[in-house]
Amino acid sequence: MIGGMGAGSRGGGGRGSVTPTAAGTVVVLVGEWITEGRLAPGDKVSETWVAAESGVSRNTVREAFRLLEHDGLLVHEPNRGAFVPQVTPLDVRDIYRVRRVLEPAVVRGLTELDVPRMQALTAAVDAARSAAARQDWPHAGSANMRFHRSLVALAGSVRLDATMRRLMAELRLVFAVVEHPAELFGPFVERNARIADLLLSGRFLEAATALETYLADSEDAILTAFSRQELTA
Numbered sequence: 001m002i003g004g005m006g007a008g009s010r011g012g013g014g015r016g017s018v019t020p021t022a023a024g025t026v027v028v029l030v031g032e033w034i035t036e037g038r039l040a041p042g043d044k045v046s047e048t049w050v051a052a053e054s055g056v057s058r059n060t061v062r063e064a065f066r067l068l069e070h071d072g073l074l075v076h077e078p079n080r081g082a083f084v085p086q087v088t089p090l091d092v093r094d095i096y097r098v099r100r101v102l103e104p105a106v107v108r109g110l111t112e113l114d115v116p117r118m119q120a121l122t123a124a125v126d127a128a129r130s131a132a133a134r135q136d137w138p139h140a141g142s143a144n145m146r147f148h149r150s151l152v153a154l155a156g157s158v159r160l161d162a163t164m165r166r167l168m169a170e171l172r173l174v175f176a177v178v179e180h181p182a183e184l185f186g187p188f189v190e191r192n193a194r195i196a197d198l199l200l201s202g203r204f205l206e207a208a209t210a211l212e213t214y215l216a217d218s219e220d221a222i223l224t225a226f227s228r229q230e231l232t233a
Contacts, residue, residue: 026054026064031073031169034084035145037138040176043084045074071166087173089226095170096219100212102163103148106155107208113154113199121150122200125193132189137181144185145171147192151211154199178225188218 030050033039047061054061065082068074075085128143145168152164178184191214198207 022056022060023063023067026050026056026061027067027071028165029054030064030068031071031165034073034169035165035172036142037172037176039084041084041086041173044080045082045084047082073166073169085173087170087177089223091170092174092219092222092226095167095174096215098163098167099148100215102160102167103151103215104208104211106152106160107199107204107211110154110199110204114156117150117153117156118199120153121147122196124150125189125196128185128189128192132186135182137185140185140189141172141175141181144188144192147196151195174222178222180225184218184221184225187221188214 030039030045039045045065047058047065050061050064051058065074065076069076069082072085074082076082124143124147128140128147131137131140131143149161149164149168152160175181175184191210195207195210195214198204198210
């Protein structure tokens with residue numbers, strides 16, 4: 001059911017319990033640029049540019065770059081600087097391994113739905129449908145990622161949100177190098193809608209089961225696309 005507070009809002013792990021540092025804020029910002037497609041695999045990311053864009057000192061940016069390298073969202077090349085990494089099928093498998101643990105567990109743990117968070121999820125479904133109708137697959141992909149971030153946000157945990165934010169940034173790097181995005185996003189638009197409907201009707205265990213199958217199919221679709229590109233390269 002939908003209530004004023006979600007299941008994850010109770011206890012000590014609620015929102016607002018973690019205050020980001022200045023470097024942490026830059027980490028989030030760069031991750032968002034990757035997720036939005038503003039930064040693509042192979043792009044050089046200069047300290048000067050990030051400092052100017054974010055309004056912080058270069059020392060803060062250096063600290064943020066170290067954190068981003070630890071998270072796998074930047075790689076440092078000696079005498080060349082920091083770059084957005086390229087991704088491999090091994091990265092895809094690892095991303096989905098984490099997603100299969102995280103996303104269904106969030107759904108299974110629900111007992112009720114927080115209204116604003118669920119509204120964000122259904123808005124992502126509507127945005128994906130609209131983009132798909134226009135054959136606008138980049139925007140459909142962005143809406144898909146918002147759907148999954150909104151799904152994890154139903155838990156009401158800033159730590160889970162941070163984990164999902166990083167995963168979605170890495171996943172954007174995957175989408176950036178895979179051709180034929182319609183094949184990646186098209187089949188999943190209505191499956192997102194189906195999961196949203198199950199959540200709205202309080203059928204959380206069914207939604208979790210549907211999500212497990214969904215994630216397995218999504219991983220297979222991406223790995224198949226990688227294999228096809230390797231054969232034609």
